[in-house]
Amino acid sequence: MWSSLAGSVSPGAGWVRPCRMTLVARTVEEAACPAFEWVGCNGWVGSPSMAKPPVLTPQAEDFPRWYQDVLNKAELADNGPVRGTMVIRPYGYSIWEQMQAQVDARIKGAGASNAYFPLFIPESYLKREAEHVEGFSPELAVVTHAGGKQLEEPVVVRPTSETVIGESMSKWIQSWRDLPLLLNQWANVVRWELRPRVFLRTSEFLWQEGHTAHATESDAAGYARQILHDVYEDFMVNVLALPVVVGCKTPAERFAGATNTMTCEAMMGDGKALQMGTSHELGQNFAKAFNITYLDDTGTQQLAWTTSWGVSTRMVGGLIMGHGDDAGLRLPPRLAPIQTVVVAVRDDEAVIEQCRVIAQALEAAGVRTRLDVDTSTSMGRRVTDWEIKGVPVRLELGPRDLAAGEVTLARRDDGSRTAVPIDGVAAAVQGTLELIQSDMLTRARDARLARTVSVETVDEAVEAAAVGWATLPWDRVGPEGEAALGSHAMTVRCLVRPDGSVPDSVGETDLIAVVARSY
RNA sequence: CGGGCUGUGGCGCAGCUUGGUUAGCGCGUCGGUCUGGGGGACCGAAGGUCGUGGGUUCGAAUCCCGCCAGCCCGACCA
Numbered sequence: 337m338w339s340s341l342a343g344s345v346s347p348g349a350g351w352v353r354p355c356r357m358t359l360v361a362r363t364v365e366e367a368a369c370p371a372f373e374w375v376g377c378n379g380w381v382g383s384p385s386m387a388k389p390p391v392l393t394p395q396a397e398d399f400p401r402w403y404q405d406v407l408n409k410a411e412l413a414d415n416g417p418v419r420g421t422m423v424i425r426p427y428g429y430s431i432w433e434q435m436q437a438q439v440d441a442r443i444k445g446a447g448a449s450n451a452y453f454p455l456f457i458p459e460s461y462l463k464r465e466a467e468h469v470e471g472f473s474p475e476l477a478v479v480t481h482a483g484g485k486q487l488e489e490p491v492v493v494r495p496t497s498e499t500v501i502g503e504s505m506s507k508w509i510q511s512w513r514d515l516p517l518l519l520n521q522w523a524n525v526v527r528w529e530l531r532p533r534v535f536l537r538t539s540e541f542l543w544q545e546g547h548t549a550h551a552t553e554s555d556a557a558g559y560a561r562q563i564l565h566d567v568y569e570d571f572m573v574n575v576l577a578l579p580v581v582v583g584c585k586t587p588a589e590r591f592a593g594a595t596n597t598m599t600c601e602a603m604m605g606d607g608k609a610l611q612m613g614t615s616h617e618l619g620q621n622f623a624k625a626f627n628i629t630y631l632d633d634t635g636t637q638q639l640a641w642t643t644s645w646g647v648s649t650r651m652v653g654g655l656i657m658g659h660g661d662d663a664g665l666r667l668p669p670r671l672a673p674i675q676t677v678v679v680a681v682r683d684d685e686a687v688i689e690q691c692r693v694i695a696q697a698l699e700a701a702g703v704r705t706r707l708d709v710d711t712s713t714s715m716g717r718r719v720t721d722w723e724i725k726g727v728p729v730r731l732e733l734g735p736r737d738l739a740a741g742e743v744t745l746a747r748r749d750d751g752s753r754t755a756v757p758i759d760g761v762a763a764a765v766q767g768t769l770e771l772i773q774s775d776m777l778t779r780a781r782d783a784r785l786a787r788t789v790s791v792e793t794v795d796e797a798v799e800a801a802a803v804g805w806a807t808l809p810w811d812r813v814g815p816e817g818e819a820a821l822g823s824h825a826m827t828v829r830c831l832v833r834p835d836g837s838v839p840d841s842v843g844e845t846d847l848i849a850v851v852a853r854s855y
Numbered sequence: 856c857g858g859g860c861u862g863u864g865g866c867g868c869a870g871c872u873u874g875g876u877u878a879g880c881g882c883g884u885c886g887g888u889c890u891g892g893g894g895g896a897c898c899g900a901a902g903g904u905c906g907u908g909g910g911u912u913c914g915a916a917u918c919c920c921g922c923c924a925g926c927c928c929g930a931c932c933a
Contacts, residue, residue, distance in 0.1 A: 408866085714895055716895070717894045822930095
């Protein structure tokens with residue numbers, strides 16, 4: 337619909353700003369909440385004594401509670417009746433649908449095709465790959481009874497589908513001509529969780545899981561990286577406006593059964609990290625377990641090399657916590673299900689008619705538009721509601737605007753309001769949407785840099801990661817350092833090269849570890 | 856699984872210490888009037904087996920015991 341922004345995807349040099357430890361001393365409150373943002377956005381910042389109580393719990397007061405408030409008041413999701421499950425409400429689901437559509441298009445662009453594999457997996461399948469079953473068994477939901485009697489072999493509800501898909505791959509792949517086999521499925525999966533959080537960690541969630549088989553290790557490695565960069569990083573940076581750090585997981589943090597796990601990590605509004613998506617090289621582990629073999633062009637039987645990769649509804653949580661402020665959600669225009677809302681200020685025939693005309697013009701220009709002529713609800717209430725829902729641009733039209741031939745354009749991201757002529761408003765909105773998209777990315781990147789500190793020791797990293805992220809040489813950490821970080825509820829989120837690029841393997845020298853608290 | 860806590864209209868809470876007629880409050884919901892440029896005001900209404908089972912008592916939301924559910928904090932995960 338509109339051209340992609342100029343910003344390049346690759347982080348390049350200078351992706352982390354080295355700075356003094358003094359910056360670390362800033363409290364979370366100071367970093368997250370500059371001043372009186374809670375009063376609303378702009379306009380009146382009345383005296384605190386007169387101010388109404390904030391609609392949402394301020395982030396600086398209680399970030400988890402703020403998150404809960406946003407989920408409720410923006411009508412994104414409820415808790416389900418079974419602990420750890422969630423009900424995704426229509427507005428929340430429309431956000432997910434946007435993610436699906438735009439990720440799916442990129443997946444197709446990478447050559448993969450969608451298919452569907454069963455929810456139920458024979459328990460024995462999981463057991464075929466030792467590390468895999470060990471990693472997942474604690475969180476498996478297992479069906480032992482069905483059809484009124486006990487099953488001969490229990491079936492597990494899929495926690496991920498490497499095993500069933502591996503079984504199909506072994507049937508479908510005979511020759512080198514069948515490779516690469518590039519599959520994807522959109523599905524729900526179940527991982528029984530002890531500490532659930534809506535969107536971030538629930539016992540059931542929605543995701544996309546890609547599974548591919550290749551003739552050579554380098555083909556598999558290349559494809560896993562193609563997905564990582566061209567699908568995930570590109571989507572997160574250019575659509576979600578979240579400047580993710582992309583790197584390799586340490587062996588301790590690897591996916592169960594993988595030989596290499598690569599990740600996109602985003603910083604949330606409270607300085608914690610969130611794993612937004614992963615792409616795995618599975619080596620020949622699953623090929624061996626499921627006998628995925630092919631005849632090469634010399635007639636020799638060979639084991640295939642497989643990959644898997646996924647992003648989930650967790651990204652919705654990342655979007656909320658990555659961009660949200662004390663007035664609620666802030667959606668980047670390219671993702672927003674509603675990009676612009678046209679609000680009629682008064683119950684006035686001419687005003688409402690003009691609103692309709694404007695909304696039609698916007699739709700015709702390809703802007704996802706909502707018309708709000710619910711004048712029985714107070715203006716202030718409607719404005720607040722649209723802000724909580726994070727709609728990027730709000731057009732307010734009342735008798736005063738109409739008389740002046742103007743409409744008031746309010747930006748959700750920075751709270752600014754300007755009058756624009758009604759003639760040509762669609763073009764103005766389109767321009768503003770592009771501006772918001774790039775400003776949100778810039779703001780998020782600056783915020784992350786400001787809270788990322790380069791240090792030299794594990795102890796310094798512990799201090800720095802209390803409020804943000806720390807980077808330090810990986811050879812100063814090692815398995816022992818990783819354990820030490822764990823005792824402070826911190827982890828190495830990923831390993832990157834000094835220039836910010838993704839290592840070929842974690843065995844490279846001079847790698848940098850990114851340390852943070854995480855969700 | 857170990858430690859701390861909570862169950863009262865849709866949501867958030869008060870009441871319990873010291874038992875006493877009709878269980879309150881805020882938000883939300885519904886109706887109405889005035890309003891309307893940043894969660895408007897007023898009037899009226901609906902909505903509750905006080906988690907559950909037992910016990911004490913003339914009388915239990917309140918005291919005692921059991922059970923259940925949930926929340927927060929410590930080991931795994933997209």
